[in-house]
Amino acid sequence: MIYLDNAATTFPKPKSVTKSIVDCMTKYCANPGRSSHTMAIEGAKLIFETRELVAKLFNFDDPLRVIFTFNATDSLNLAIKGVLQPGDHVITTSMEHNSVLRPIHQLKSIGVESTIIDCDEEGLINISDIENAIKYNTKLIVTTHVSNLTGSILPIKEIGNICRRHNIFYLIDAAQSAGVLEIDMEDFNIDMLAAPGHKGLLGPQGTGILVIGKNVDIRQLKEGGTGSESSKLTQPSFYPDKLESGTPNLPGIAGLNAGIKYILNKGLKSIYSHEKKVLDLFIDEISKNDKIEIYGPKDKNNRCSVLPLNIRGIDSSEVAFMLDNKYHIAVRPGLHCAPLAHKTIGTQSIGAVRFSVGPFTKKEEIIYAVNALNEISKEIK
Numbered sequence: 033m034i035y036l037d038n039a040a041t042t043f044p045k046p047k048s049v050t051k052s053i054v055d056c057m058t059k060y061c062a063n064p065g066r067s068s069h070t071m072a073i074e075g076a077k078l079i080f081e082t083r084e085l086v087a088k089l090f091n092f093d094d095p096l097r098v099i100f101t102f103n104a105t106d107s108l109n110l111a112i113k114g115v116l117q118p119g120d121h122v123i124t125t126s127m128e129h130n131s132v133l134r135p136i137h138q139l140k141s142i143g144v145e146s147t148i149i150d151c152d153e154e155g156l157i158n159i160s161d162i163e164n165a166i167k168y169n170t171k172l173i174v175t176t177h178v179s180n181l182t183g184s185i186l187p188i189k190e191i192g193n194i195c196r197r198h199n200i201f202y203l204i205d206a207a208q209s210a211g212v213l214e215i216d217m218e219d220f221n222i223d224m225l226a227a228p229g230h231k232g233l234l235g236p237q238g239t240g241i242l243v244i245g246k247n248v249d250i251r252q253l254k255e256g257g258t259g260s261e262s263s264k265l266t267q268p269s270f271y272p273d274k275l276e277s278g279t280p281n282l283p284g285i286a287g288l289n290a291g292i293k294y295i296l297n298k299g300l301k302s303i304y305s306h307e308k309k310v311l312d313l314f315i316d317e318i319s320k321n322d323k324i325e326i327y328g329p330k331d332k333n334n335r336c337s338v339l340p341l342n343i344r345g346i347d348s349s350e351v352a353f354m355l356d357n358k359y360h361i362a363v364r365p366g367l368h369c370a371p372l373a374h375k376t377i378g379t380q381s382i383g384a385v386r387f388s389v390g391p392f393t394k395k396e397e398i399i400y401a402v403n404a405l406n407e408i409s410k411e412i413k
């Protein structure tokens with residue numbers, strides 16, 4: 033199988049990730065932080081070390097404010113609903129995933145106002161539109177770093193600067209960029225960073241992170257056992273316990289630990305430049321076929337990892353079906369959980385076939401996919 037669906041979940045994972053999960057499951061998979069026996073302590077140490085690795089990757093100095101969640105959706109809900117209150121205003125963009133848009137929409141019912149900034153047809157934002165939308169009660173700006181539909185890269189450093197100048201919290205959805213692009217929370221003025229563990233961070237499904245800057249306080253969305261202050265009926269007020277109730281996903285965090293070590297060893301620059309090389313090759317080759325329409329930024333430097341396209345005259349699901357059945361290529365068709373992004377680029381009624389590369393995508397696989405698309409497009413008169 034040629035796997036070009038890395039924007040959904042990366043595959044394959046480094047061997048060290050699988051090994052780390054198996055080691056955890058077979059050697060020390062006890063309940064960390066709840067008991068004081070050797071296995072529980074080993075688990076607790078692994079979790080703390082993983083918080084440190086996350087902090088290092090994003091240049092953040094407090095590992096205790098790295099929260100483990102179950103995916104990016106979980107992290108985004110926690111940040112958005114844990115910060116906003118009735119009467120607050122939030123700004124976001126038309127390129128967001130439903131894991132940002134739906135929580136914000138839901139908060140309307142309790143009196144949270146929102147403004148959605150329209151991006152242009154390439155999926156790029158005009159930075160001054162964000163600044164112009166700020167109101168007296170704007171508390172939060174939430175933007176994706178990289179669109180999961182078009183791969184457009186948003187200027188998070190500039191948006192972070194705006195947030196700092198206006199004293200507004202900045203939350204980034206790093207679902208498509210963590211583990212690929214450099215994100216310096218300190219330098220970019222990012223207050224909260226949400227990411228899945230199972231995409232660019234190369235961990236398994238069922239893992240996610242929320243990194244919370246020192247100036248932000250997030251209300252917990254659930255209460256429960258934390259292994260700390262157990263005599264009290266109230267939730268601990270310190271991080272990470274405040275936001276991490278119940279037994280953690282230790283095998284998942286063990287895999288994530290190895291995934292982040294792989295990234296730190298390899299280096300973000302090397303991962304990004306590999307992904308860019310194969311994606312650019314794909315764009316250059318497929319652009320020669322005039323039956324194929326590609327979407328997203330025209331300047332290849334403004335995009336990352338993702339290429340959405342349509343063969344004119346064939347439904348995206350049919351193309352994906354043929355790619356899977358005849359050519360054994362895995363892609364995602366249809367709508368990509370980002371309805372306003374589809375509207376922005378004009379594909380709300382037709383969807384798109386999304387190809388997404390990862391750190392292990394080979395040049396030959398891209399050439400094979402281009403040939404497959406060219407063959408399929410020939411069937412159209």
Ligand SMILES: Cc1ncc(COP(=O)(O)O)c(C=O)c1O
Nearest residue numbers: 103104105129131180205207228
């Ligand atoms: C930009 C973006 N944000 C959020 C998510 C949600 O991630 P998860 O499935 O880990 O909850 C995705 C998933 O594809 C995404 O691409």
